Amino acid sequence: MNNHDNIFALSSGRGKSGVAVIRISGNNLQEFAKEIIGHNTITPRKTYFTNLRDDTGEIIDQCIVIFFAAPHSFTGTDIIEIQCHGAPAVINKIFEFLRGHNMRIATPGEFSRRAFYNGKMDLSDVDGLVALLDAKTDRQRAAALTSMMGGDSEIYTDWRRHMLEISAYAAAMTDYPADDLPPDISNTIISHIKTLYTAISAALNKYSVSHAIQCGINIVIVGETNVGKSSLFNRIVGASRAIVSDIPGTTRDVVSAQMDIDGYMVNLSDTAGLRDTTDKIERIGIKRTTNEIENADIIIHVITPTDSVMTVKKDEILVVNKSDTTDSKRIKNAIYVSAKTGAGIPDLMKTITERINEMSGGGESVLMINARTYDLIKTAADELKNAMSIAGDDYDILSEHVRYAADAIGKILGVISTDEVLDMTFSQLCLGK
Ligand SMILES: Nc1nc2c(ncn2[C@@H]2O[C@H](COP(=O)(O)OP(=O)(O)O)[C@@H](O)[C@H]2O)c(=O)[nH]1
Ligand SMILES: [Mg+2]
Incomplete structure (x- = not known):
């Protein structure tokens, strides 16, 4: 890798978009910037509406071009920013044009590496x-x-x-x-x-707080089979803002979803019911449930109205599901919900949010x-x-x-x-x- 090369990269996301941003970093880009903009003199940081032409003079695209003069740029080098239409064909054509001008595509992180070497950022x-x-x-x-x-x-x-x-x-x-x-x-x-x-x-x-913010807070739903864990899982996922992303490695019988609760990332897992069994596959599921519990920050322990009163452990939230089947609320230290009707779900979400805030010290800033x-x-x-x-x-x-x-x-x-x-x-x- 050579720090003096002229490098370029697509700084915006891949795929069809209104505008794409291509950035070029190098030591002496002013002449090239003048050439593509088509002016004899240019002012740094000023936007130029440009018909970007290839070497035969054919227009590649209508672009906005900005020139940043060293050291006043993200990398500390000269930078040319080209804002073109976000079509793959346009981007590819501009890349081809730049390659033809002795420039190469940047490696991942190479722009930031230059910023680091030029004292713009520390690690x-x-x-x-x-x-x-x-x-x-x-x-x-x-x-x-x-x-x-x-x-x-x-x-x-x-x-x-x-x-x-x-x-x-x-x-x-x-x-x-x-x-x-x-x-x-x-x-x-x-x-x-x-x-x-x-x-x-x-x-x-x-560290645990910082880790929980970055990697997500692990919440696990546990309880015996048929108490309504999976139904509750679906309710909670539906009640929070969904994060569209996959957690790697969740192809297993513990089903997980990533969601946003009060700005915190939460990994919610539904587990296999905990019970003694001789079934080999079910035992694997139970083993995984046990692992999941060990890594949990908060455990949602689900029971039904007919279960006996129990003591609640420190990291646990005791939830009585199927509250629609009874009028009595005899289990005092529990939150009554119905995964079926949605009753009590807001109370449960409130309790979960309070727990998360307790855990994270109410969002006070911590070293990342x-x-x-x-x-x-x-x-x-x-x-x-x-x-x-x-x-x-x-x-x-x-x-x-x-x-x-x-x-x-x-x-x-x-x-x-x-x-x-x-x-x-x-x-x-x-x-x-
Ligand atoms: N009446 C009622 N039935 C429920 C409720 N939640 C779940 N069920 C039923 O209980 C059974 C077991 O539910 P499921 O979510 O699969 O339980 P899991 O084995 O703990 O995951 C299903 O027949 C559900 O329809 C509820 O809040 N009220
Ligand atoms: Mg289930």
Whole structure:
């Protein structure tokens, strides 16, 4: 991959659309921009209505062309943006035209990679962009946008700066004889490390929230056979905003649907009834149900009005279905619903929403932690803990540990980066980003 190549990509989605956006990134695109626009001078960021012509002079399409001069562009390079009609034939013809001008199609994430190399985004911002392009619900959008706009980077940068300061300070201690140092210097250093450690641990503790926002909150419907689990599943799916997307790997007897409840993504699963059975296939279903329960954030436990009163477990919502068959509501700690008539479903949805909000701390902003950043934050926390255990003995080693912590955070930002990390981060992006 060469950073000096002129690269192009379709930045808008594939398929028939009113308008498609093709972007070109390169080091010196002004002349080419003038040529296609057909003006001797052009102003950056101005829109030009252009009859885009191929090399024989034939019009390919009527387009809007905008030229962004480096460094004031998404990538920090020159960029030409062509807005053409969103027909595959138009797009293909423009691609062909660009190829003929010594340009090549970008690899996935290559535009963002350039933005990173040119200091337009750090890796944490790129993580945010990846998540934003994936966002299906409003909470996902909000968390990803904060991260992409540098909200998370600010926190990481602040932590790292503190760590580097502490590390340098501790290292400097070794240059002085112990008697010359202020008596409480060790305590001061340790208390600074402790403050950082507390902040980082708090962020780690919220990983489950961040994970739930990004990957969805798992809600599982359980109960004995015939209590109406599947009927209730259909009711709930119908009562919430459907997310049109497939969860990979749901071809199994546990049926799942992805939906949007109060802006949160929810993975709702209907399960096989739990009961003792000798039937081999049913037992596989029950095993899967057990797995599903283990991964559940919230369990909807369904019973019928004739069942005996039971205690409700912490993560459970007890639901009495088939309320249409009785007038009594003798089971006190349960929500009465009828999957058949829809009675009580709004109450159930309200309770589910309350539970989700409790779980997520009411939408207060949290660092958007992913698998890559989780390990690095954990490493930083561990290194700070190591540093604290050395208290007052060996400033050199203490300084080293804090330095390792700073390096871990530096890797999150990409200040310290390996090609492997970069490849992993950018390859998640689609073409044209
Ligand atoms: N009267 C009544 N019947 C229901 C209700 N919900 C489900 N059923 C019936 O109960 C039976 C079992 O329903 P199903 O959803 O397959 O239960 P599952 O085995 O727990 O998934 C079916 O005959 C449903 O029509 C309800 O709210 N009221
Ligand atoms: Mg069923």
